[in-house]
Amino acid sequence: MKIDLRKAHDSIEWDFVEDMLYALKFPRRMIGWIMQCVSAHAYTLPLNGPSLVTLKDGEASGLHINKDNSDIYMNEVAAADEQAILSISGFKKGSLPFKYLRITISYKRIFNVECSILVDKLVARIRGWGAKHLSYAGRLLLVKTVLTQIHSYWARIFLLPKAIIHKVESICRAYLWSGTKEHHKAPAVAWDKCCLPKNQGELGILNCYNWNIATLGKYIWWVANKKDCLWVRWVHHLYIKQHDWWHYSPTTNSSWTWRQLCKVKALLEPGFVHHNWLQAPYSATAVYKWLSGDHLKVSWQPFVCNRLTLPRVNFINWLFIKSRLLTKDRLAKFGVIIDGVCYLCGTLQETLKWRGRSLLHKKLILAALASLVNFIWEGQNKCRVENWVPHPEHIRKRIQDVLSDRLTSLRMERVHSWDMNWVKEVGLL
Known part of the structure; x- marks a missing residue:
């Protein structure tokens, strides 16, 4: 296995950089130092007086593999081959599930407890805002730009459990109407109405469930268009094989994640068929609007x-x-x-x-x-x-x-x- 971290300076024209430095009127001597540093494969810098430190290509940018935090995940690999891979790479063998950026990655079903971190993040943000006594408009802005955007990051990865989506919406609704994480009174306006667009006379808050479906639709688009990536080739080889994607149904022994994606496909299939989404780059925003439905615009x-x-x-x-x-x-x-x-x-x-x-x-x-x-x-x-x-x-x-x-x-x-x-x-x- 070969891992290559391609750095920005691999594709830069150094003559252009030098011309720009002269155009910006940098001192000639400083320009010489800068060009020597960025274009040389190794250079030495004085550190604390006479001590010298030599930096080789790649060290200055810090783009190195951290072997202590790097894992290899293998399945049905012979023990001898597995040991050889670990020895050559210097990595350790990982096991599922694991966390990436505090999000649980697993082929098995994701339960509410794995998603509790999302709820904790929302509550922690609200605690930091609680003493600010914002108006309705101020709290609406924080709901739209912060709380729903935290959910949006998770929604791009897997289909969230409905209980978690309801909890996220409950927290956002409580903060909008009361400024706290809990609101035991009936809200002034139903949350489904608040999530409708502004031109329909509502607040335009993100509908968490619809946005989750819309963002996962990109994987459906990838599979349908056979995007050139390893994951798409893998699911075609392992699951779809010679079947037609739009008539394919997952088997009971398929992974939980794959079965969830197939549910998303069933929800979005009418849009892909009747709106020609396959013929253009995928747009989660357009799919979200389609899921939200058509409503009459208001004159006021x-x-x-x-x-x-x-x-x-x-x-x-x-x-x-x-x-x-x-x-x-x-x-x-x-x-x-x-x-x-x-x-x-x-x-x-x-x-x-x-x-x-x-x-x-x-x-x-x-x-x-x-x-x-x-x-x-x-x-x-x-x-x-x-x-x-x-x-x-x-x-x-x-x-x-x-x-x-x-x-x-x-x-x-x-x-x-x-x-x-x-x-x-x-x-x-």
Whole structure:
């Protein structure tokens, strides 16, 4: 067995590197040193005075085989041949299962206990965020960019047990709605809805199960297209043989991992057949969208996805549109309070019912309306907790300040002059 670690400098034109160093005005003497180091097979450096250390090709980059941590996995190999391989390579014989980057690799079934590290990682991240008291929008960002991405790494390797996927989704859901790893109350919006795309009026959170299936679909694509790699040749020789891949069914003595991949194939076969996925490079994103299904787009999506509106305001307005804000009429319905009169007007019941040029004008109006809803909601909470009613002029000034700050932070080079004049006339700039 021969292991070759191909280094970056094996394919670099050294003349080009030297020309670039001269173009960047490096000192001539330093350029000579650099070129001697990167192009020579061995060189000597002084270390602590007169002591000399000689570095041979490959040592400077650190790309060496760590024989202490390298294993060879063999099956049905004669004892004499096995011993010869171990003696020549200097490696030790490994056994299944083993862990690679803390992920269990095995041909046998993966149980929940092997995947508990994934759950532990999510919980550890949440513990580090618990004291930050983030808004809904802040927690949503962490769920989408950190928690689901930790799961995404595991999802690319094998089909996760459904119990683990449910636990991951439970942790993400709890953190979104409560900021902790556990949430014992009913969420404001069902998790399946939260995982739908933004253009369908939802949050666009990753659906863990669908993404797991979509990422494993690349192996189905590899086998179908007979990609030139050892694993594909091996499964064709051992399992598929002369059978047609799309009509192949695994035998009972096949490995657990292979049977799981065949289940993924059965799920994705309609897409491969009817959408010609085999004729183009595999795209997990496209397959994920197909698995998510087609849903009607909503007309109010710009109201809750407006760049001129603060993200936390967008989230509150999303709850507002879906009638999920805990207004007094809903709290009274749940038996939490008795009095349902609005704190601000003092006469009517507090409910979510309301009546309701250029693109910049429309966006600013929507942003102002979104901010108004948010600040009225904040005012009602202040009335409930602090017994203080904000003055309408105070709310108007806060809306003006928010829109002014958002306009200042965004690029305004492409805004027409008449739009700029209008913005200045209303006092936003």
